[in-house]
Amino acid sequence: MLVQKYKDMLSGKSVIRQLSEFATARGQEIGYENVFDYSLGNPSVPVPQDLTFTIIYYATMDTQLAHGYSPSLGITSVREAVAASLEKRFGLPYRKEHIFMASGAAGALAHAFRLVTEPGDEILTFAPFFPEYHPYVDLTGAVLKVVPPDTENFQINFEKFREMLSKKVMAVLINTPNNPSGVVYSEETLQKLADILREKSSEYGHDIYLISDEPYREIVFDGAVAPCVSRYYDNTIMCYSFSKALSLPGERIGYVAVNPNCKDAEVMINMCGQISRGIGHNCPPSLFQLVTARMLDQTADLSVYETNRNILYSELINLGFTCVKPGGTFYIFPKALEEDAKVFCEKALKYDLILVPGDTFGAPGYFRMAYCIDTEKVERSLEALRRFVKEQYS
Amino acid sequence: MLVQKYKDMLSGKSVIRQLSEFATARGQEIGYENVFDYSLGNPSVPVPQDLTFTIIYYATMDTQLAHGYSPSLGITSVREAVAASLEKRFGLPYRKEHIFMASGAAGALAHAFRLVTEPGDEILTFAPFFPEYHPYVDLTGAVLKVVPPDTENFQINFEKFREMLSKKVMAVLINTPNNPSGVVYSEETLQKLADILREKSSEYGHDIYLISDEPYREIVFDGAVAPCVSRYYDNTIMCYSFSKALSLPGERIGYVAVNPNCKDAEVMINMCGQISRGIGHNCPPSLFQLVTARMLDQTADLSVYETNRNILYSELINLGFTCVKPGGTFYIFPKALEEDAKVFCEKALKYDLILVPGDTFGAPGYFRMAYCIDTEKVERSLEALRRFVKEQYS
Numbered sequence: 001m002l003v004q005k006y007k008d009m010l011s012g013k014s015v016i017r018q019l020s021e022f023a024t025a026r027g028q029e030i031g032y033e034n035v036f037d038y039s040l041g042n043p044s045v046p047v048p049q050d051l052t053f054t055i056i057y058y059a060t061m062d063t064q065l066a067h068g069y070s071p072s073l074g075i076t077s078v079r080e081a082v083a084a085s086l087e088k089r090f091g092l093p094y095r096k097e098h099i100f101m102a103s104g105a106a107g108a109l110a111h112a113f114r115l116v117t118e119p120g121d122e123i124l125t126f127a128p129f130f131p132e133y134h135p136y137v138d139l140t141g142a143v144l145k146v147v148p149p150d151t152e153n154f155q156i157n158f159e160k161f162r163e164m165l166s167k168k169v170m171a172v173l174i175n176t177p178n179n180p181s182g183v184v185y186s187e188e189t190l191q192k193l194a195d196i197l198r199e200k201s202s203e204y205g206h207d208i209y210l211i212s213d214e215p216y217r218e219i220v221f222d223g224a225v226a227p228c229v230s231r232y233y234d235n236t237i238m239c240y241s242f243s244k245a246l247s248l249p250g251e252r253i254g255y256v257a258v259n260p261n262c263k264d265a266e267v268m269i270n271m272c273g274q275i276s277r278g279i280g281h282n283c284p285p286s287l288f289q290l291v292t293a294r295m296l297d298q299t300a301d302l303s304v305y306e307t308n309r310n311i312l313y314s315e316l317i318n319l320g321f322t323c324v325k326p327g328g329t330f331y332i333f334p335k336a337l338e339e340d341a342k343v344f345c346e347k348a349l350k351y352d353l354i355l356v357p358g359d360t361f362g363a364p365g366y367f368r369m370a371y372c373i374d375t376e377k378v379e380r381s382l383e384a385l386r387r388f389v390k391e392q393y394s
Numbered sequence: 395m396l397v398q399k400y401k402d403m404l405s406g407k408s409v410i411r412q413l414s415e416f417a418t419a420r421g422q423e424i425g426y427e428n429v430f431d432y433s434l435g436n437p438s439v440p441v442p443q444d445l446t447f448t449i450i451y452y453a454t455m456d457t458q459l460a461h462g463y464s465p466s467l468g469i470t471s472v473r474e475a476v477a478a479s480l481e482k483r484f485g486l487p488y489r490k491e492h493i494f495m496a497s498g499a500a501g502a503l504a505h506a507f508r509l510v511t512e513p514g515d516e517i518l519t520f521a522p523f524f525p526e527y528h529p530y531v532d533l534t535g536a537v538l539k540v541v542p543p544d545t546e547n548f549q550i551n552f553e554k555f556r557e558m559l560s561k562k563v564m565a566v567l568i569n570t571p572n573n574p575s576g577v578v579y580s581e582e583t584l585q586k587l588a589d590i591l592r593e594k595s596s597e598y599g600h601d602i603y604l605i606s607d608e609p610y611r612e613i614v615f616d617g618a619v620a621p622c623v624s625r626y627y628d629n630t631i632m633c634y635s636f637s638k639a640l641s642l643p644g645e646r647i648g649y650v651a652v653n654p655n656c657k658d659a660e661v662m663i664n665m666c667g668q669i670s671r672g673i674g675h676n677c678p679p680s681l682f683q684l685v686t687a688r689m690l691d692q693t694a695d696l697s698v699y700e701t702n703r704n705i706l707y708s709e710l711i712n713l714g715f716t717c718v719k720p721g722g723t724f725y726i727f728p729k730a731l732e733e734d735a736k737v738f739c740e741k742a743l744k745y746d747l748i749l750v751p752g753d754t755f756g757a758p759g760y761f762r763m764a765y766c767i768d769t770e771k772v773e774r775s776l777e778a779l780r781r782f783v784k785e786q787y788s
Contacts, residue, residue: 009671280497
């Protein structure tokens with residue numbers, strides 16, 4: 001008999017996916033270049049040319065090295081390279097024993113959740129949040145609970161957080177720079193979060209782990225650097241993906257890095273190898289382990305995202321939107337011009353503007369624009385945006 | 395708190411891995427070319443040259459196509475190509491709706507088990523069997539039970555199978571051509587298996603699914619072709635990996651193909667996309683989806699495995715071993731020359747012969763040799779094999 005819980009999920013279609021399908025269909029009618037598709041977080045800039053050369057290098061040099069089995073924790077030289085790079089950048093004494101190579105951030109998170117939660121345990125995250133966290137967590141048997149947003153600045157609503165941080169909470173999941181708000185958690189936010197976690201770990205007599213989902217770490221604007229979450233809290237499990245920084249989301253390559261100051265770091269990494277056996281993970285692709293290990297100091301040309309942020313943010317403010325200025329990522333999360341963001345986004349479709357209502361991100365009344373598209377298209381979309389606001393809301 | 399079940403697994407080291415580590419260490423002493431390492435099933439022949447060209451083609455042509463997100467069921471054109479190839483080869487009406495692209499056979503099996511079993515349900519498999527099936531199944535909450543071997547020919551022990559096929563059994567898992575025996579299930583075996591499954595499905599009032607793990611499907615000797623399991627039983631979930639046939643086990647690429655005659659085939663494939671969300675799967679690498687879709691009619695040069703089989707089989711028979719002749723794969727599974735195969739394999743180490751005792755494969759008293767190594771090394775190992783047998787057992 002087929003398992004009902006997965007069958008039941010088939011009826012609940014993802015809003016983002018529906019919008020993206022609409023955009024594709026509309027594109028077939030009027031030309032996709034005329035659809036202002038802000039629905040998907042799919043990087044639009046090409047991979048660095050060095051990355052292509054490195055693929056060719058490994059694919060032609062030694063096919064058994066390039067395509068052979070990886071050890072279950074990842075290729076040793078790759079883990080060493082990742083550890084050395086993290087140590088250099090963040091000043092924590094990472095060694096290969098703290099690194100587990102994973103199939104993107106989704107793979108990394110799948111291991112992190114299973115490391116520290118049993119069925120029935122709670123994981124807290126903060127709105128606005130990436131909606132896939134729900135199936136990621138809930139299907140493990142643990143329970144994801146969402147702390148309501150601090151809509152002033154999309155940092156953390158600490159009052160609500162303290163209320164919800166019960167003894168059942170085994171892990172707190174954060175995502176900074178944040179999808180969908182584009183906000184980077186400040187040092188002050190991270191310090192305060194860490195203080196509360198230490199206080200409550202001690203009060204409850206069990207460790208509370210901080211799971212830090214960092215795929216947007218390298219996409220930060222105005223010359224800033226995102227504060228390194230692990231530096232604030234020893235029991236941090238960093239989940240990284242190369243998808244966004246190197247523009248290869250389809251290659252499923254990332255890692256888990258447990259803070260070297262976490263007392264169980266090495267055991268946890270070894271446990272990841274066991275968790276893999278139960279979820280069919282069995283290492284990320286060998287070729288992309290080798291390739292990304294050579295690309296640790298490079299990114300794709302991410303400047304287009306900052307350019308797009310600048311154009312969109314200033315236009316939205318001019319048009320009277322309330323909007324927290326994104327410090328990174330390729331998302332912006334303004335307040336809709338009417339209470340129901342779903343109605344707002346529905347109306348925008350008439351102008352071929354594909355916007356995603358904030359409800360599934362845990363922030364009703366807001367909407368997300370993913371501006372990982374060509375700047376030229378962002379510019380062309382402004383006219384549609386102006387018409388939309390003028391005709392519908394003035 | 396760290397999850398105990400994974401922590402506990404750390405103490406149980408894999409026998410195969412320990413032997414492989416011994417081989418590596420011994421290789422550092424005497425040169426790896428002098429260690430006759432029959433421990434690992436790691437393909438030894440290079441990928442086809444066309445595959446390397448195809449990697450370069452996609453990596454240089456359109457990096458956003460090559461490295462971008464795949465839809466959650468796999469890239470549409472890839473699923474179409476796989477379906478067309480299966481239809482042509484096996485005469486069943488496969489369409490893309492029956493294909494789910496997965497991260498190798500391990501990824502495919504992780505989905506198959508979750509499709510049809512709830513915690514507490516049973517899955518039966520047949521000794522000798524791939525020992526990783528235990529964590530693969532047991533960590534889902536289902537229970538793997540192993541039907542004892544038919545040591546005459548390593549087909550199926552139907553008497554024991556009937557005894558164990560209770561109402562709690564929701565799926566039967568087979569692996570033909572088989573690791574570790576090298577045996578290919580005959581048409582007669584598959585027909586009888588299917589008859590029993592139909593009979594019992596009807597008796598118990600629920601479907602019993604046949605999960606067919608087929609990574610060795612293309613490695614068959616003597617000009618034979620492995621019978622297509624799906625042709626015998628409608629409720630078959632085929633789990634395929636390109637790892638062995640194309641020599642790219644590190645790239646994690648394969649698929650689930652549900653028999654088009656299974657009444658729920660399309661629903662099951664859609665369910666796979668939901669299961670993925672809970673286990674961090676999120677598609678196999680895009681590049682290798684595209685590449686393997688162009689390589690469906692090719693394999694690496696697999697003839698070396700048949701050559702090795704011939705050399706080893708005839709030498710083992712000459713030396714007085716009892717041994718079923720492998721019809722495929724790159725494994726052979728002879729009876730040890732004393733009752734305890736662990737002691738036998740331990741003694742072999744003195745001759746730098748790395749053999750794996752059959753206990754973990756569910757067949758104590760036997761041992762496995764993985765002969766996916768250079769033929770030249772197989773030939774050099776014969777002298778050590780002869781000395782071992784002569785000095786220890788005559």
